[in-house]
Amino acid sequence: MTLKEILRKTFDNGYNFAFLDEGAKREIRRKILKAVAIPGYQTPFGSRELPIARGWGTGGLQITLSIIGTGDTLKVIDQGCDGSVNAVNIKKFIGRVTGVKTTTDTNKASIIQTRHRVPEEIMTEDQILILQVPYPEALRTVEPEETETRRMHAEADYSRMWLYLYEDIVRFGEISIGARYPVAVNGRYIMDPSPIPRWDIPKLDRADTLYLFGAGREKRIYAVPPHTEVKPLEFEDYLFRVEDFGDARCRRCGSCDTFLDEIIDDETGKRFYQCSDTDYCDRRTVDGTGS
Amino acid sequence: MAPVLKLKNITRLFGKGCPSCLESTGPDADTNVCSHCGTVVACACVSLDLYHDEILGIMGESGSGKSTLLKTLHFDIAVSSGEIYFENCADINLLTMSPFEKRRIRNFEMGIVYQNPHLGLKMEVSSGGNVAEKLLMAGWKNIDKTRKRSRSLLRETEFPVGRMDEPPKNLSGGEQQRVQIARALSSNPKVLFLDEMTTGLDLSVQARILDMLRSLQKRFHVSMIVVSHDLGVIRLLAQRTAVMKYGRVVELGLTDQILEDPRHPYTQLLVNSEL
Numbered sequence A: 001m002t003l004k005e006i007l008r009k010t011f012d013n014g015y016n017f018a019f020l021d022e023g024a025k026r027e028i029r030r031k032i033l034k035a036v037a038i039p040g041y042q043t044p045f046g047s048r049e050l051p052i053a054r055g056w057g058t059g060g061l062q063i064t065l066s067i068i069g070t071g072d073t074l075k076v077i078d079q080g081c082d083g084s085v086n087a088v089n090i091k092k093f094i095g096r097v098t099g100v101k102t103t104t105d106t107n108k109a110s111i112i113q114t115r116h117r118v119p120e121e122i123m124t125e126d127q128i129l130i131l132q133v134p135y136p137e138a139l140r141t142v143e144p145e146e147t148e149t150r151r152m153h154a155e156a157d158y159s160r161m162w163l164y165l166y167e168d169i170v171r172f173g174e175i176s177i178g179a180r181y182p183v184a185v186n187g188r189y190i191m192d193p194s195p196i197p198r199w200d201i202p203k204l205d206r207a208d209t210l211y212l213f214g215a216g217r218e219k220r221i222y223a224v225p226p227h228t229e230v231k232p233l234e235f236e237d238y239l240f241r242v243e244d245f246g247d248a249r250c251r252r253c254g255s256c257d258t259f260l261d262e263i264i265d266d267e268t269g270k271r272f273y274q275c276s277d278t279d280y281c282d283r284r285t286v287d288g289t290g291s
Numbered sequence B: 001m002a003p004v005l006k007l008k009n010i011t012r013l014f015g016k017g018c019p020s021c022l023e024s025t026g027p028d029a030d031t032n033v034c035s036h037c038g039t040v041v042a043c044a045c046v047s048l049d050l051y052h053d054e055i056l057g058i059m060g061e062s063g064s065g066k067s068t069l070l071k072t073l074h075f076d077i078a079v080s081s082g083e084i085y086f087e088n089c090a091d092i093n094l095l096t097m098s099p100f101e102k103r104r105i106r107n108f109e110m111g112i113v114y115q116n117p118h119l120g121l122k123m124e125v126s127s128g129g130n131v132a133e134k135l136l137m138a139g140w141k142n143i144d145k146t147r148k149r150s151r152s153l154l155r156e157t158e159f160p161v162g163r164m165d166e167p168p169k170n171l172s173g174g175e176q177q178r179v180q181i182a183r184a185l186s187s188n189p190k191v192l193f194l195d196e197m198t199t200g201l202d203l204s205v206q207a208r209i210l211d212m213l214r215s216l217q218k219r220f221h222v223s224m225i226v227v228s229h230d231l232g233v234i235r236l237l238a239q240r241t242a243v244m245k246y247g248r249v250v251e252l253g254l255t256d257q258i259l260e261d262p263r264h265p266y267t268q269l270l271v272n273s274e275l
């Protein structure tokens, strides 16, 4: 499809390209630039109304709509899965208002919008990962007041977060945080990486890819630019660890080095494991790399 | 020798203030409320020096401004005017520093024990965690070392260390004060502020805590400002004492001299009423 055709199509539908008006997109792009300039810092933005309820990825969606161009190829995943209703709906919507190509193949996508996972495939500098964020404030667990958390960030006053981890260790013998594991970005801001599993945290560190985070309900955008240090909070004697699946393997592709979902067969009641990243698993299965 | 801490004209008003606030309040006016504008002059023109290894007492009746003064020194509340100098930051008025620098000085050079443990402790966090917090602020990243240090501080304050993982809300008043002291000392501060820390505790606990404080003062080489309206506490701890009334220091001198031979009529009244 040519640019002209796309424009005609979207204007015929009564929408601007990528649904948002140019002013809104410009504002969001400005906020993205600010977020990139201050890694890990939450930039407020004027969240727009979208034909999707807040809390269903509208933050990520607005970022995608603001940066997507006709030459992009889009992939949308929800908890690693291209086929989930949510991912499919968002992908359809963006496809309809932009006309861009969509894909399920991580390698072929230039923009990936995701919820709760980072793809297994190591992403490149030509790709952008957009994460949907329900709760952008990593310090909310220790401080309910927004003005106070802002002050804590401004002054890098993070002892209460460390105290929270100390208490966790005293109580449970380890840091019990699963998803939303707090990270320090560029040695400065503590950031909520969105509810990705601990497994995905190391992928944020000094990556080639630009990571953008959008929280629609809370109207915040933040970013981890390429090659930025992202360190999970940890103690020398209680180190950060990713999830351990023991000797479990993916039932489909046989993988033992991916993040696995535990699934219980409804009929037999048997437990088994399967790659949470369905695209990665599919391609390994087709390749015959799997068992 | 230069003082550790030097206060110059510390003044704190509660209210909008007017040009007559200072002259219409104080011991001579017999009030701390401005008759023109109703502002409370909680403390005014307080200038004091605190020296190395010294325990300076502050006494005075209820409402004389003792707690307000301590809170301004610890940056808990702002001053209306005045200057604070600290030996490690010579020539810089601490009150002109950024919140970030103030917090650093408060965390590493100062410690405070409040009369009300709820002000000084996080009641839901373990006692050891309360002590560890300042160490974590200082960037300690080793749980084992942090716990060892917290435990040894709690032991110094004669806290039952077996209970260090319990939250202060489970503890007695005396035990809570011990946790506050351990916390206050954890960063090896230069100065310690103690506000009525034994008020409300029974006499034997009070005596043990005061003894313990005296020995800690020597071992940690920390200078202290001790606020109390209990002359017994002042007599036992303080080498020098300031007497406050309606926000002003009305008498300052060696504790023995002040208690044996008070000059200011108000001090005479205070001392005599205790006999």
Ligand SMILES: Nc1ncnc2c1ncn2[C@@H]1O[C@H](COP(=O)(O)OP(=O)(O)OP(=O)(O)O)[C@@H](O)[C@H]1O
Pocket: B014, B032, B040, B041, B042, B060, B061, B062, B063, B064, B065, B066, B067, B068, B069, B229
């Ligand atoms: N937040 C406030 N708003 C208004 N007035 C205040 C406030 N805090 C203190 N004051 C007033 O300032 C004066 C000094 O209070 P402060 O608590 O410093 O007295 P104190 O000497 O510590 O008394 P006590 O021995 O009872 O603890 C009092 O008149 C008090 O009512």
Ligand SMILES: [Mg+2]
Pocket: B066, B067, B068, B195, B196
């Ligand atoms: Mg008081």
Ligand SMILES: [Zn+2]
Pocket: B017, B018, B019, B020, B021, B022, B034, B035, B036, B037, B038, B039
């Ligand atoms: Zn007045």
